[in-house]
Amino acid sequence: MKKILIVLFLTFSAALVAEAQCPMCKASVESGMEDENAKGKGLNKGILYLLATPYLAIAVIGGAWYYKKKK
8 A cells, every 4th residue: 555655646746847848839839829829729629638538548448347347
């Protein structure tokens, strides 16, 4: 149980100091959000898609494993 807590702590503490965007990408997105350009909105949707995909895959695999074990 201690190992799991240590891994979770290290995972979440590393995420706090990580910077996701380079200055060039950040400037491009900020300038794209000022006008009605869809570049910034599309980038945000892409980030959310990439964020949700692993969680959905784990949920599907976990659900299949749970129902298989239940039978």
